[in-house]
Amino acid sequence: MSEVATICSELLRIDTTNDGSGDGPGERRAAEYVASLLAEVGIEPVVFESAPRRTSVVARIPGDSPDALLLHGHLDVVPADPAEWRTHPFSGEIADGCVHGRGAVDMKGTLAMTLAWARENARRGVRPRRDLVLAFLADEESTGEYGAGHAIERHRDLFEGCTEAISESGGFSWYEGDVRVYPVAVGERGTAWMRLTAHGVPGHGSKPAVDNPVAELARALARLADHPWPVRLTPEVARLIDELSRALGRPIDVDRLETEIERIPRAAALFKGVLRNSANPTMLDAGYKVNVIPGTAEAHVDGRFLPGQREEFLETVDRLLGPKITREFVSFEEAVSSPAEGLFDELTAALLAEDPAGRPVPYVMTGGTDAKWFARIGIRGYGFAPLLLPPDLDYFGMFHGLDERVPAEGLEFGVRVLDRLLVAPS
The missing domain is CATH 3.40.630.10 (Zn peptidases)
Structure with a gap:
């Protein structure tokens, strides 16, 4: 071995x-x-x-x-x-x-x-x-x-x-039919891990709630999870789609990306996760007894935003959460990007030297x-x-x-x- x-x-x-x-x-x-x-x-x-x-x-x-x-x-x-x-x-x-x-x-x-x-x-x-x-x-x-x-x-x-x-x-082989591409990452979405807190009025679970923080938080999380984040085509992702079009020998219509994702599912896996910002509820913590309405409820959300989209992302999150939910960052890191030239060209040349049939393309990571x-x-x-x-x-x-x-x-x-x-x- x-x-x-x-x-x-x-x-x-x-x-x-x-x-x-x-x-x-x-x-x-x-x-x-x-x-x-x-x-x-x-x-x-x-x-x-x-x-x-x-x-x-x-x-x-x-x-x-x-x-x-x-x-x-x-x-x-x-x-x-x-x-x-x-x-x-x-x-x-x-x-x-x-x-x-x-x-x-x-x-x-x-x-x-x-x-x-x-x-x-x-x-x-x-x-x-x-x-x-x-x-x-x-x-x-x-x-x-x-x-x-x-x-x-x-x-x-x-x-x-x-x-x-x-x-x-980055640098791994990925396939669409018989076309082998090598996505080389030039950027990452930003990270906004958030702790959300709802404050309310504690009381007996058998009585009408005055202000139930569990219910308030659940409604806010549902709004966040159901939000249809709009497509924001960054320059890095636009170049990826263009390079994929060249590699596949067929155009990818950026005005009909949902249809294109169905048509070329393997290639689309390289860009469908970086077309939008996202915010996914991942953890919940509330209450200590079934017959007690707690005074607070907490949740954690994994938020990610594209380069240049920080302010729009945070404004949208705050609007969806509403005034009764407070948020704080567990971890916050800006989106990063690097030029698809210079060292990028050296990276692609090294790949092609070992696999002349490969097609290196720039790529943006969904995570960090x-x-x-x-x-x-x-x-x-x-x-x-x-x-x-x-x-x-x-x-x-x-x-x-x-x-x-x-x-x-x-x-x-x-x-x-x-x-x-x-x-x-x-």
Whole structure:
């Protein structure tokens, strides 16, 4: 088995579940494993913790130019229930040509590619074309405060010279019929995680309610969930649709996008989640006894907004919630975008060097990554975790889903693409 698959398997066997409470196993064991792999080939790791067991690793590889490129990824994963999986989510089992486990796609497979590439080049004594900063971070699956947030606030010197970065959620193969495209992320929707609170008058559950906060909050959440957010075609998404039209050899009508989504469902998966802002209620907390009307009720909402849409999004949320509901941010991060040129051209060239039949296209992520934290210190981010996947593997469905797995050959492809990107041609 290849080194990249072995590293991926070993990482998956380390439970780094992050449920957002801070009480999980933490990232320390995975960070120590990563640090040992780097140190073994002479790459000096810097290991630090933001809190007990919330551990990150950063290392710099000198290159031919001091202009540094940041390669960052997260060590933590979302929870997984073994009873729902065909194989245990923390087994790291290698079977049927795939490495299985929670985090195979999101994103220990990518970390394994970075480590395998770095170790091989260190053994060969090859210098990259520019300085590289490798960051293996805690806490991305929550707010990022214990990982990237802590890193830029307390260890900013480790990122000296970095102006651009690559990380997860881009560079993978995606199919519409026999056309194979590679979406490379140039932007992310902004994040607005909100806690909503309704205040009312407590009382006996058998009596007419004076002001029931549970009912008030339920009505507000229904308005929010049912709101038909309008299409807002940003320049990044418009370019994606145009590039997809060229790749497919047929125009995509931007005035009839709902019809187009039905006509080309696979290709449309790349843009249908970034046509609008969104706000999804995800958690409820109210009351303590069935016959008592409580004085307060709370809910959490996952809000996302497109680049340039922050004010419209917040104004719409406040209108839908109404005057009786207060909101506060649990986490707020601005939408980010990077130019589809410069480093973007280097990323697409590296993909085409390994897969000349592929069609790289710009892409905007529906969710978010640690790229938002690094944007705060002037580092532009791109989603680029190159994978060659079979057409029947549901890449999007495996993010936070069941039976997450990644083909070993896909990981090996990613290592070769990284080498094309990071090392000057001989």
